[in-house]
Structure formats: structure tokens, C-alpha cells
Amino acid sequence: MKILVVEDELKVVEFLKKGLEEQDYEVDIAFDGQMGERLAVKNTYEIILLDVILPYMNGYELCKKIRVKNQKVPIIMLTALGTTDDKLTGFDSGADDYLVKPFEFKELIARIKALTKRTSGIIQTQNTLKISDLILDIDKKNAQRCGKIIELTAKEFALLEFLMRNKGRVVSRVEIAEKVWDITFDTGTNVVDVYINILRKKIDKDVDNKLIHTKIGQGYIFDDK
Amino acid sequence: MKILVVEDELKVVEFLKKGLEEQDYEVDIAFDGQMGERLAVKNTYEIILLDVILPYMNGYELCKKIRVKNQKVPIIMLTALGTTDDKLTGFDSGADDYLVKPFEFKELIARIKALTKRTSGIIQTQNTLKISDLILDIDKKNAQRCGKIIELTAKEFALLEFLMRNKGRVVSRVEIAEKVWDITFDTGTNVVDVYINILRKKIDKDVDNKLIHTKIGQGYIFDDK
DNA sequence: TAATAGCAATGAAAATTCTTGTAGTTGAAG
DNA sequence: CTTCAACTACAAGAATTTTCATTGCTATTA
Numbered sequence: 001m002k003i004l005v006v007e008d009e010l011k012v013v014e015f016l017k018k019g020l021e022e023q024d025y026e027v028d029i030a031f032d033g034q035m036g037e038r039l040a041v042k043n044t045y046e047i048i049l050l051d052v053i054l055p056y057m058n059g060y061e062l063c064k065k066i067r068v069k070n071q072k073v074p075i076i077m078l079t080a081l082g083t084t085d086d087k088l089t090g091f092d093s094g095a096d097d098y099l100v101k102p103f104e105f106k107e108l109i110a111r112i113k114a115l116t117k118r119t120s121g122i123i124q125t126q127n128t129l130k131i132s133d134l135i136l137d138i139d140k141k142n143a144q145r146c147g148k149i150i151e152l153t154a155k156e157f158a159l160l161e162f163l164m165r166n167k168g169r170v171v172s173r174v175e176i177a178e179k180v181w182d183i184t185f186d187t188g189t190n191v192v193d194v195y196i197n198i199l200r201k202k203i204d205k206d207v208d209n210k211l212i213h214t215k216i217g218q219g220y221i222f223d224d225k
Numbered sequence: 226m227k228i229l230v231v232e233d234e235l236k237v238v239e240f241l242k243k244g245l246e247e248q249d250y251e252v253d254i255a256f257d258g259q260m261g262e263r264l265a266v267k268n269t270y271e272i273i274l275l276d277v278i279l280p281y282m283n284g285y286e287l288c289k290k291i292r293v294k295n296q297k298v299p300i301i302m303l304t305a306l307g308t309t310d311d312k313l314t315g316f317d318s319g320a321d322d323y324l325v326k327p328f329e330f331k332e333l334i335a336r337i338k339a340l341t342k343r344t345s346g347i348i349q350t351q352n353t354l355k356i357s358d359l360i361l362d363i364d365k366k367n368a369q370r371c372g373k374i375i376e377l378t379a380k381e382f383a384l385l386e387f388l389m390r391n392k393g394r395v396v397s398r399v400e401i402a403e404k405v406w407d408i409t410f411d412t413g414t415n416v417v418d419v420y421i422n423i424l425r426k427k428i429d430k431d432v433d434n435k436l437i438h439t440k441i442g443q444g445y446i447f448d449d450k
Numbered sequence: 451t452a453a454t455a456g457c458a459a460t461g462a463a464a465a466t467t468c469t470t471g472t473a474g475t476t477g478a479a480g
Numbered sequence: 481c482t483t484c485a486a487c488t489a490c491a492a493g494a495a496t497t498t499t500c501a502t503t504g505c506t507a508t509t510a
Contacts, residue, residue, distance in 0.1 A: 154467095
């Protein structure tokens with residue numbers, strides 16, 4: 001987890017570096033705006049901390065320049081300038097948070113965590129089911145195998161979702177018919193077989209590593225291996 | 226764009242409501258924690274503002290409860306309690322930002338924008354939504370495609386905005402009818418179809434790169450690709 | 451009063467879903 | 481090793497559902 005600190009005052013730098021390293025961040029330091037820009041563009045940081053008052057280029061300008069290249073990286077401004085207008089300037093140049101010195105280190109850490117939890121996948125409500133190299137996208141209602149997008153109809157999607165959510169367990173035709181088709185009594189239909197066949201053609205056909213397996217006399221099982 | 230404010234002091238509520246409505250937010254108010262929880266769970270908000278000191282259940286507890294159900298929605302705590310420990314408690318209960326009263330309204334707006342630009346995943350500069358080469362101008366209530374201005378009626382605009390904010394996700398007719406038309410029970414109407422058709426004629430007709438796609442049996446999806 | 455917007459109704463067209471029927475497999479008993 | 485019954489796979493097309501575009505009616509606005 002890399003973090004970039006752009007700050008010219010040596011005392012502050014030392015204070016931040018020490019505290020952040022205790023939190024297991026790998027800290028890069030830039031002492032002026034130009035150096036900050038170069039590092040920010042060259043490397044990928046988890047988060048960037050910017051002082052406003054810097055030699056050569058101030059923090060607002062630097063922030064804007066970083067934003068042109070990188071919309072994503074979280075940026076927190078740290079500065080002694082505490083008026084509302086200063087803060088607005090900071091947010092306008094693309095900062096995500098603005099913290100006025102002096103502050104307690106604990107608050108900085110809390111704000112860093114609040115920001116990174118959003119970008120760094122902990123939350124990432126990416127609505128997908130992944131098993132082996134098959135990805136089912138619940139939002140888009142499609143699947144992906146070996147990087148290829150596979151469009152699914154409503155029933156195909158419902159069946160595949162059911163199988164994936166019951167990964168590693170044999171599910172009987174009766175159970176599938178109930179949960180996916182709402183068929184609660186025996187109608188003598190073979191829809192399940194037919195749709196299993198359709199799904200196999202779509203997701204298992206061109207691949208060695210088959211995911212849908214038949215358990216004769218028992219049902220089907222979705223499993224990786 | 227809906228916003229939830231949980232706050233018991235009437236003066237503060239009025240101040241916030243007025244200011245936020247000027248920014249085109251649709252504001253829901255809860256006067257205590259219980260009511261806040263109910264609303265937060267029932268509706269989908271762009272962002273939630275929480276006071277800490279509330280009747281029945283304090284803001285920290287409420288925040289935690291909301292987080293159990295909804296990891297995604299941005300939450301800002303607004304409170305007179307300004308010690309670092311108070312702030313830490315706020316962040317620990319899952320808040321994204323913590324603003325100490327008194328604050329200037331402009332700062333609140335800046336912080337709301339900073340947060341929402343992240344969660345919506347949509348690049349929102351000024352008051353516009355941009356996806357691919359389609360620009361929706363929230364202020365002017367019109368759209369632009371390939372440099373050509375497209376005028377929209379109120380309903381057309383509401384529908385397009387809803388689709389764009391749900392970019393990459395299949396939305397069902399029922400969901401669209403609820404969110405855009407406030408139709409909460411099945412009326413057997415096909416307004417949604419009709420308006421999708423109208424929108425397609427306006428924004429997708431003369432272009433190869435279609436943005437509105439039909440997912441048969443499931444709904445529509447707005448997606449770039 | 452004319453023009454525009456919003457909505458229900460319609461039927462043709464397209465896509466999906468399901469049934470039917472045949473061919474192929476499996477595995478246990480002889 | 482064969483045979484056979486039960487089980488499964490698959491293709492084709494019929495039946496159903498869903499979508500799309502148009503029309504005409506009503507409400508609203510200029």
C-alpha cells in the first residue's frame with residue numbers, strides 16, 4: 001500500500017512518515033509540486049496527501065494536474081489555511097477531503113481509511129459471482145468466460161445463478177424446477193434438461209474445464225475442478 | 226436525486242432543507258433515529274446526513290444500523306461534538322465524513338459533491354452527467370450527443386437521468402415505473418415502453434454506438450460499449 | 451385555440467420458452 | 481460380454497411472451 005506525501009516542511013514530513021509507516025503504508029515523499037507531479041503520474045498510489053503551500057507550484061494547481069491524468073486516486077489536502085473559501089478552492093481543484101492543521105494524527109488515519117474503503121474493493125459492491133474463470137454479472141445479467149461476454153436470457157440467467165449459488169452441491173431436477181421455474185408438482189416436463197443443455201453450449205462448450213456436471217439419477221452439480 | 230436528513234432541531238432542519246432544495250435535491254426529513262432507519266432502509270438515497278444527538282437512538286448507532294443494510298450509501302455526520310474522539314467514533318460507525326457545527330453551507334455542499342462523485346462512478350463536472358459521447362445537462366434539462374443539442378420534456382429527462390445514474394445495471398420496467406412515474410402497483414400500463422422508444426429516437430437513432438439496450442424479459446440497461 | 455405533452459391501446463414482429471421426439475449413454479443383471 | 485431399461489442429450493419447431501412503433505384520446509400550456 002503506497003502513499004504519496006507532498007510537503008516541504010521537514011518536521012511535518014517526518015511526523016507523517018513515521019506515523020503512516022506504523023500503519024504499514026509505504027511512504028513516498030515529494031518536497032515540491034513538480035516532484036509531486038512526477039511521482040503521482042509515474043506510480044500508483046493508494047492515496048495522496050497534499051500540502052497547499054509548496055515551492056514552485058501550489059497544492060491546488062498540483063491537485064488539478066493530477067486529476068487530469070488520474071480521476072480516481074483519493075487526494076486529501078492538509079493545510080494551515082482554514083477558511084471556507086480555502087476549502088472550497090481545494091474541493092474545486094478535485095480534492096476528496098480537506099484537513100486543517102493542526103490536526104490529530106488519528107483523525108487523518110480515520111479519514112484516509114474512510115476514503116480508501118471506497119476505492120479499494122473492501123466495499124466494492126461489484127455485483128458478481130465468480131467461480132473459476134466464469135463471472136456472472138448480476139447487474140448486467142450476463143456472464144463472462146475467458147474474457148468473452150456471454151449474453152443470457154432471463155431463464156438461462158436464473159438457472160445459472162441458482163447453480164452457482166449452490167456450487168459444490170448436487171441439485172435435483174425437482175429442486176431446480178421448483179426454485180427456477182416455480183413448478184411445484186410433477187408435470188412430466190424436461191425443461192430443466194433442455195436448459196442445462198443450452199447453458200452448457202454457452203459456457204462449457206469451448207473449454208476443457210467443464211463446470212456443469214451430470215450426476216446420473218441424482219441431478220446436476222456446478223463445480224470447479 | 227434524493228437526500229435524507231436525520232436531525233431533530235427544527236431550525237437546522239429548515240436551514241438544510243431550503244439550501245439543499247436550491248441545489249435540486251429532493252429532501253426527506255427524519256426527526257429521530259427510528260424514523261431515520263426506516264426511511265434509510267426503504268428508499269434509495271444519493272447521500273444521508275446524520276446528526277449525532279437524536280431522540281431514541283443516537284447518530285452513531287443509526288449509522289451502524291444503516292451500514293448493516295447498505296454499505297454503499299455515503300453518510301456525512303453533522304454535529305456540534307468536535308473532539309477528535311467524537312470524530313473517530315463517527316468514522317468507526319461507518320461514516321464517510323464528519324463535519325463540525327457550525328459550518329458554512331457551501332462547505333457542506335462541497336463535501337457532498339466530493340463524496341457523490343466517487344460513489345456514482347459517473348464523472349460529474351459542473352451539473353452534468355457524461356457517459357460516452359452523451360452529456361446530460363442537469364441545469365438546462367437537455368442533452369447533447371455528438372455536439373448536437375437535444376431538447377427533452379420533463380418525463381424524458383427524468384427517465385434518461387434515471388437510466389444514466391443506473392448505468393451498467395439492468396433496471397426492470399417495474400423499477401422504472403416506480404422511480405420515474407411513482408407507479409407503485411401494476412396498472413397494466415406501457416408508458417415505460419413508449420418513453421424508451423421516444424428516448425431512443427432522440428438519442429440513439431442516428432448513432433452506431435447505441436446506449437439504451439433491451440434485456441428481454443428483464444428490463445433495460447443503459448451501457449456504453 | 452392551437453400546440454404540445456402524457457398516456458392507453460393496438461397489432462405486427464421478434465425473441466424466448468417449452469414441448470415433442472429421437473438418438474445416445476450409463477450401469478446393472480444375466 | 482451382451483442386453484436392456486432407465487436416464488440423459490440434443491434438435492427442431494410450436495406456443496407463448498415480450499417488445500416496438502403507431503395511433504388516438506385527454507390534459508396542459510402558451
